[in-house]
Amino acid sequence: MFQYDEIAVKNQLLELIRRAATDLPEDVVEAIQAAQENEDADSAARSVFGMILKNIDLAREESTPICQDTGTNIYLVHMPEGVSMRKLTTLIHEATAEAVDKSYLRPNAVDSITGKNSGNNIGEGQPYIHFEEWDNDYIEFKLMLKGGGCENVSTQYKLPDVGLGAGRDLDGVYKVIVDAVNAAQGLGCAPGILGIGIGGDRMSSHMNAKTQLFRKMTDTNPNADLAELESKLYNDLNTLGVGPMGFGGKTTVLGVKMGTMHRLPASFFVSISYMCWAYRRHSMLLKAGGEVTYD
Amino acid sequence: MIKLQLPVSEAAIRELKMGDEVAISGLMVTARDAAHKYIHENWPDWLNPIMEGSMIYHCGPVVKQHDDGSWSFVAAGPTTSIREEPYEAAVMEHYKVRAVIGKGGMGEKTLSGLAKSGGVYLHAIGGMAASLAKAVVKVHDVYMLDELGVPEAFWHIEVKDFPAVVTMDSHGGSLHKSIKAKSDEVAKKLIFG
Numbered sequence: 001m002f003q004y005d006e007i008a009v010k011n012q013l014l015e016l017i018r019r020a021a022t023d024l025p026e027d028v029v030e031a032i033q034a035a036q037e038n039e040d041a042d043s044a045a046r047s048v049f050g051m052i053l054k055n056i057d058l059a060r061e062e063s064t065p066i067c068q069d070t071g072t073n074i075y076l077v078h079m080p081e082g083v084s085m086r087k088l089t090t091l092i093h094e095a096t097a098e099a100v101d102k103s104y105l106r107p108n109a110v111d112s113i114t115g116k117n118s119g120n121n122i123g124e125g126q127p128y129i130h131f132e133e134w135d136n137d138y139i140e141f142k143l144m145l146k147g148g149g150c151e152n153v154s155t156q157y158k159l160p161d162v163g164l165g166a167g168r169d170l171d172g173v174y175k176v177i178v179d180a181v182n183a184a185q186g187l188g189c190a191p192g193i194l195g196i197g198i199g200g201d202r203m204s205s206h207m208n209a210k211t212q213l214f215r216k217m218t219d220t221n222p223n224a225d226l227a228e229l230e231s232k233l234y235n236d237l238n239t240l241g242v243g244p245m246g247f248g249g250k251t252t253v254l255g256v257k258m259g260t261m262h263r264l265p266a267s268f269f270v271s272i273s274y275m276c277w278a279y280r281r282h283s284m285l286l287k288a289g290g291e292v293t294y295d
Numbered sequence: 296m297i298k299l300q301l302p303v304s305e306a307a308i309r310e311l312k313m314g315d316e317v318a319i320s321g322l323m324v325t326a327r328d329a330a331h332k333y334i335h336e337n338w339p340d341w342l343n344p345i346m347e348g349s350m351i352y353h354c355g356p357v358v359k360q361h362d363d364g365s366w367s368f369v370a371a372g373p374t375t376s377i378r379e380e381p382y383e384a385a386v387m388e389h390y391k392v393r394a395v396i397g398k399g400g401m402g403e404k405t406l407s408g409l410a411k412s413g414g415v416y417l418h419a420i421g422g423m424a425a426s427l428a429k430a431v432v433k434v435h436d437v438y439m440l441d442e443l444g445v446p447e448a449f450w451h452i453e454v455k456d457f458p459a460v461v462t463m464d465s466h467g468g469s470l471h472k473s474i475k476a477k478s479d480e481v482a483k484k485l486i487f488g
Binding site for chain 1: 329354355356357358359369370371372374375377398399400418420423424425426428429443444445446447460462470471474475477478479481482485486487
């Protein structure tokens, strides 16, 4: 039976939230630095990247949020058999409320009927927590903070799409993604990172798209067809000229990550989860002895 | 870099052109989704002295309240402006607001409004939350905090050298419109060959 000290884990989760809100992961920072190098000298794009990189450093040094929209807090938790989901949910909620008190998170949960803000970032469906059991003898908490601006430009298509001439194949998938990124312009805080879910139903397809965003920027898709399409989209989308924050430039996306699911014969969904450049995700491993490591 | 001190005159705002970089100092007010809906339904007089000749910042900050009850901004970047498109031109004209600051730009209705009433759209850098919070030197007051919550309340703030770029001016110029027109062309080629 996996046992842990509840107060210690609550504090470790608070540290996970602090890192997610204030410390952009190294693979993302490196992608932004490379994008800046690729922009023309004296261009608006290069200057915008300079401001972005300065802000990233400042947030890390001062332990303040990189973006004031600390987003939907999305947790993927993997755990050994027998661990209580209800107890972990309670600990995540306690850490969340404390993170609001410490100004790591903004109170971001608004009642959809009354418009009342709950004040502690906790509400129905917030934070979003997904649990899965696994064979390992430790618990993994993955956390992503996804802001509203980029969530608002995220979208879902169903193929075929007559207007775009997009059929039920990877070429059709390519076309709807180009359409979505062009429609998004700078509104989702470009350059974006795209999580793409192909297949599934409307719900699982979006989930798949978001799950892709937990991959590292530098990984290669194990499916050769998808790896090729990710690379083609990355290159082609960067010819759109939207640029960082929509100011124009050579960098419209920083990465494209795709995954598939089986679908019904009748359905062919393509879900696009657009993540802003403030691509905040970290993870924490909790071992049986209480030892914790962060990534 | 053009320095703007608030309150600012209509004439000074009409001199600004798309692409100009500005540094703003003085008193301005935050207002975003719920605040714009509220204004549009109530047109309250108490906003007159706060808004006239000033600027609206589309921002939902992370704040900290100190032991003496005073507030400071911890993270304060812009939010996406286009959601206020239904309201903004009317709000700017009614209260004589000289600029809105946000990100992503706004549409035709606001662009015409800027020309009519004498205003500009200023783009701040989204996600620049930590840096921009430093430009907010003092929180003077907060209105409707209980009703609207921290992100959506009216925060009356004093800024110093707050950096932004004019991306929509009072002469019909819009950087967002021209970038979109170009990227539409590229997207069409990529999709239809």
